[in-house]
Amino acid sequence: MSKIEDDGWLYTISSERKLIDFNFKEIWRYRDLLMLFVKRDVVTVYKQTILGPLWYLIQPLFTALTFTLIFNKVANIETGTVPPFLFNLAGVSIWNYFNTCLTATSDTFKTNAAIFGKVYFPRIIVPLSIIMSNLMKFGIQLLIFIAFYIYYYLNGAEINITSSVLFFPFIVLLMGLLGLGLGMIISSMVTKYRDLKFLVGFGVQLLMYVSAVMYPLTLMREKLPKISWVVEYNPLAYIIETARYMLLGTGTFSWFGIIYTVIVTLIVLFFGIIIFNRTEKTFIDTV
Numbered sequence: 001m002s003k004i005e006d007d008g009w010l011y012t013i014s015s016e017r018k019l020i021d022f023n024f025k026e027i028w029r030y031r032d033l034l035m036l037f038v039k040r041d042v043v044t045v046y047k048q049t050i051l052g053p054l055w056y057l058i059q060p061l062f063t064a065l066t067f068t069l070i071f072n073k074v075a076n077i078e079t080g081t082v083p084p085f086l087f088n089l090a091g092v093s094i095w096n097y098f099n100t101c102l103t104a105t106s107d108t109f110k111t112n113a114a115i116f117g118k119v120y121f122p123r124i125i126v127p128l129s130i131i132m133s134n135l136m137k138f139g140i141q142l143l144i145f146i147a148f149y150i151y152y153y154l155n156g157a158e159i160n161i162t163s164s165v166l167f168f169p170f171i172v173l174l175m176g177l178l179g180l181g182l183g184m185i186i187s188s189m190v191t192k193y194r195d196l197k198f199l200v201g202f203g204v205q206l207l208m209y210v211s212a213v214m215y216p217l218t219l220m221r222e223k224l225p226k227i228s229w230v231v232e233y234n235p236l237a238y239i240i241e242t243a244r245y246m247l248l249g250t251g252t253f254s255w256f257g258i259i260y261t262v263i264v265t266l267i268v269l270f271f272g273i274i275i276f277n278r279t280e281k282t283f284i285d286t287v
Contacts, residue, residue, distance in 0.1 A: 026122050037129030056140045064089040067214040077215050081158035082250045091213040094243045097138040098179045104130045105183025109191050123280040131176045160249040168246050178265045181272035188279035211236040235261035
């Protein structure tokens with residue numbers, strides 16, 4: 001160590017790290033690279049496509065329309081005074097942010113193996129860039145939701161935004177951090193267990209159905225009280241239910257649900273960072 005100090009090296013690259021290492025100072029030093037990755041993620045996703053960024057709008061609209069036809073028109077799920085399409089669009093928009101964050105982050109090591117094997121930078125910058133770039137996409141989808149909200153409101157729909165909407169960015173942050181934590185854990189496991197990547201897409205689809213995306217949380221408690229615990233112990237369900245309460249004035253607000261979600265998110269993020277930092281030392285040998 002003394003020799004390194006005498007030689008006057010600015011940085012020392014080593015595989016030896018503490019078990020818990022949140023090197024925020026180094027991440028801040030590479031903030032320009034972080035923004036370049038964000039730009040890459042936004043520009044290249046729909047590059048050489050005919051509709052381009054319009055896919056950001058088409059996907060949630062068609063999904064919300066499909067849910068409205070199947071769950072509200074066929075299955076007769078009631079959404080109160082809120083128009084079913086607007087109810088579903090709110091749930092789909094917030095869910096899509098988590099979905100894209102999780103699926104993209106869970107493939108971090110595999111898709112960036114070529115870069116990781118040649119250049120050093122804090123590896124956690126890549127999943128962070130995914131969370132930030134998807135936040136921009138979510139912003140576009142939120143504008144579409146606002147447009148339909150105004151349309152239904154002007155046509156006499158009984159909807160109202162509560163004052164708690166001021167805390168909506170906090171709900172979005174929770175969704176992003178939960179996706180980041182789970183994604184880093186899955187990405188680290190995929191380097192050794194390749195079968196896991198085939199289960200991610202399937203698992204995310206199943207998770208959507210127990211996250212109260214297309215139905216009110218109270219409906220599960222009323223119709224299926226014996227298995228409602230599957231939804232009630234799912235932090236995503238509380239996030240989506242709270243988001244709809246803030247945006248549409250429907251559903252329930254639970255302090256227990258929010259506190260429970262914050263605790264679960266912090267635990268998942270904590271272990272996600274630890275596992276991610278440990279895996280980045282040796283993943284290049286297994287990818």
